[in-house]
Amino acid sequence: MLTAQRDSLRLLRAILVASVVLPIALFSYASWLSYRTNDAYADRQIDKTRDIITEHALKVFESVQRSIAETAEIVRDMSDEDIRSAEPALYARLQRLVGGSEQIKSIWIFDNTGRPLVNTMQLPSPRPDLSDRDYFRAHLDKDVGLYVGRVLQPRPPFDGAPFFSVSRRRNAPDGSFAGVIQVSVLPDYFEGFYAKVGREDGSFASLVRDDGAILARMPAINGADASVKPDGIVGQAIREGRSEGRMATVSPLDGIERRVAFRKLPNLPVYVFAGLETRAIRSMWLAQIGAYLLVGLPATAALIAIVLLTMRRTQKLYEEADRRHAAENALKQSQRLESLGRLTGGVAHDFNNLLMVVGGSVQKLRRRHSDLQDIRSFDMIDSAVAKGTALTRQLLSFSRRHNVAAKPVDLGEAVTKFADVLRQSVRSDIIITIEPPAEPVVVMIDPNEFEIALLNLALNARDAMPDGGRITISIHTEALKNFGPRRLTGTYAILCFADTGVGIPDDIRERVFEPFFTTKPVDRGTGLGLSQIYGFVQQSSGAITVDSELGRGTRFDLFLPLTKEAPAREDQTPTAVVPDAKVPKTLLLVEDHPDVATVAADYAAQCGFVVVPANCAEAAIEVLNRRRDIDLVFSDIVMPGMSGLELARLIREHHPETPVILASGYSDRSASALSEGFLLLQKPYTLEAMRGALAQAMQREAVRPTA
Structure with a gap:
């Protein structure tokens, strides 16, 4: 029957694995297919946006070129003096050109020294020297045709929004340089259009010169002025001189990874870029995956739940048997401990009274008799009284009923003083190494119980090292928070007692602190040693842990709370x-x-x-x-x-x-x-x-x- 039950459990486990693996495989395939479909859709959307903003940019630059051409036609064959004298009329005419265009901020006519003759910003026009502007310097040496400048800030006495320039050279009748006609174009106009076109989350669009200078960008660049810095998203395309393409890159301006498509405007040193953040593309894909999960998860969960319910019902008998066995063992252990506690609590007081009567009577007899034979008998009685006292204390500690006479003790000093006793309790082939702390570590403990605990640990370590070895005792402090079953919190002294013995098997490690549990022969151990240590640590408001590995030794850690009191001195009696x-x-x-x-x-x-x-x-x-x-x-x-x-x-x-x-x-x-x-x-x-x-x-x- 047991074999049949095990076979049933194996079959149910196989069904459970299949109910998990098969949906995962189907979901993985659907996710891969959805990823490819979503990827292609994102590319189509990016290309579509690029085409739209390309057409828009071409129309804007065509409009600007017409405005420049019309302005050039108006002032053709006019000298600078004629232009100045006709400034009011020219101002009005140029204002009509600007007023009919949302993208144009202003139109300017400059002389050959870089000073404005006419502009649509102010009448009469101030005469500041603007010969250092890029839109003017580009035309000094030769006729470069239509020039697109970088984004600039207005210079006093002029104000308003930032702009980039589109300019053309004015030639005198003899062909010499006569000045510049310049149109100030608003980047905000492009960015507003890009915001309308790219309504999807993570959309990106930009207008960039062929040297990497940004003319307009959506989203806008925050912080320091980055308009004259090469944009990392377009840098690769510009360096390779490609007129059209697609790429994925990370912009150094905002650190965002994007997939972009670009195109160079015909006969203009300008690129347009459109794209989507890879995060947004991934989010769209995850949204589709979420829809799959919304449908598939309930069905898969229901199947798994049915299999698990069947397995749980099948395992119920085993679990009930295990729980019953554990409960019976715990009850027996509790009853044994409680019985011993009652026994020791009931007889300890009377037993100690008897020991006191015996010890006191011996002391009185010592004062009256000085015979050597009597003294030896008295010594034997005193020794028996001391052993009886120690046995009573050990039983009370074991039953957790012994009242610990705690006092401030420096752990390092206490271990060092007791080292000779420890060395005498082990064989000569066992080395004891003590690593005291650099500073005093004071705890509130019963020093006698502490010495008994150290001695018990040393004796256990001795038995675990039949061929010799090393015992290492170290002390340090550590701040604990909700540590262990007792939820220790605060600063604790930790005494580590480690040996290089045979170790403790896993199946009995949890039982080593149980009373009367021992792996030694009947005549070599009672099982009270580690139990006494456990009782001592518990009553000192601390804890004890054990870590062991077969063949590599055992380590006991005693956690004892620190005290701010000064350690008691023996000479302070x-x-x-x-x-x-x-x-x-x-x-x-x-x-x-x-x-x-x-x-x-x-x-x-x-x-x-x-x-x-x-x-x-x-x-x-x-x-x-x-x-x-x-x-x-x-x-x-x-x-x-x-x-x-x-x-x-x-x-x-x-x-x-x-x-x-x-x-x-x-x-x-x-x-x-x-x-x-x-x-x-x-x-x-x-x-x-x-x-x-x-x-x-x-x-x-x-x-x-x-x-």
């Missing part, structure tokens, strides 16, 4: 409190466990305090209300009835002058106690740990400002 013999300090000890109370009272007495016992928070409140000589309160957190944290809050509210120290082997309220600023001592604590906490509490009281 508070000095022991030695109560004044004349005024002894009184400590109210609140502890419900009698054996723990006995050990704690003994420790406090050794620190020089007078101990007042109370077996619950309610009894402690009665003592505080009755006595005024209580200098310090030392209370367990977990007690029947009112908790130690609630007691500490009441004392802070009603007896703010009395410092409070809280102790706990395990409690969900420990984090709240730390966040509210109470001193917290983790059970099982030693005499020195209690001495330091008492000293710190008394120092806080000493520096408290008085009202």
Whole structure:
């Protein structure tokens, strides 16, 4: 049956591929055919526009030539003096010529020095020297016939729109140079006509001299005056001297790619150009393609949807089975973790109390017995207490219930100091390289948990390198934004722990942080190492990632948030409190466990305090209300009835002058106690740990400002 289902899936996949490939092939052919048709249509449109503007330009230049010829006929055989004397009559007659033509701006008659004799702009005509204009200089040496000049700006005292000139030489009766007849033609007239003809998006038309100077252009050139610069679109045609043709090029004036057709006007040094932007041609083609897609896409989508629906129904059983398996595994994992959490949370407090009773009793026996054999036994008991404490901490970290005693730690300094321990934990054929940061990188972590995490990573790396290798530990900082599943944001310290071992297979990489998951033999690993690291990083508000490749090693990245606090120094331990013999300090000890109370009272007495016992928070409140000589309160957190944290809050509210120290082997309220600023001592604590906490509490009281 499984084989039949797989065959069905293969057939459906083949149908799905065909339903995609066949429409794509048909669409590709239709697109190619449409492209060729659209390309030919664009060429026809360009040629048609070129023909229209060619005919228009010829008519305009014919009209201008007639105006020049008529003006030449009017002043034929007239000397400059005769022209000046007849200026009013000539002005009126030339005005009639200009008035009947939209393209002509003005008509001018110049003498042989370049000064106007008559013009249709002003009467009487000013006499500025215009001998430097191209329409005048072109006729000085010889008769060049009809001359078409470049686009010019009017020169004061004349004003108006830009113009280009069409001029002809005036000859004296003896054939010598007598002056110039010039007609100013408006480029705006051509550009307006081009705008009417080229109504399609991306249309282009221009009138260009054979040296590349632009006379009129649509679209107009913005910005700097480019009218005297060769237009890149026409440059190739002019350089090759072709009188007609078609090309595609990019204009350097506006950087637009166009397809243009051109033609040279007969007997004139002028080209006309018409074209379309290739973008517009492509847009027309895409519009046709869009119409094809509008018809073809729904049908294709419907076919694909039917096939996909069939495949989904066929795969549903497999997916349901996979989801059920994953859900069952997740439920088992959650139940296992929750069960262990409840177990460790339920027994940790009592177990730590027992360890404290054992450890405190051993310390008392040490003071009374000095026999060497007894000392060895005491050492064994102390070692067992330390191992039990470490085991409890590891289990709590594993179950994510251990309250991390965080403090500012310089990562680089912490790793460097712990390097010798790491080197001793691996074989001699494994090299450990540490790359500390250039500047201090301070994070808020529990230094003990951090060292355990490093040690676990080193031990895993050692087992992954049976033939030796290298461990590299580097530290740097990085700004993160929504990084990873926990969406880390901010500046984080990143500790990279990389080895050159055998690597982690892909199929188990996602499970390496699961509790009790291990690939080692039963007698060589419990599966708590990486889980403890994961719990430490999570409770430090960070994250951990793993990157591995078989045969090329593994890299763990620990992301820890930076803190602005200065790192704590080991030499900053508070000095022991030695109560004044004349005024002894009184400590109210609140502890419900009698054996723990006995050990704690003994420790406090050794620190020089007078101990007042109370077996619950309610009894402690009665003592505080009755006595005024209580200098310090030392209370367990977990007690029947009112908790130690609630007691500490009441004392802070009603007896703010009395410092409070809280102790706990395990409690969900420990984090709240730390966040509210109470001193917290983790059970099982030693005499020195209690001495330091008492000293710190008394120092806080000493520096408290008085009202």
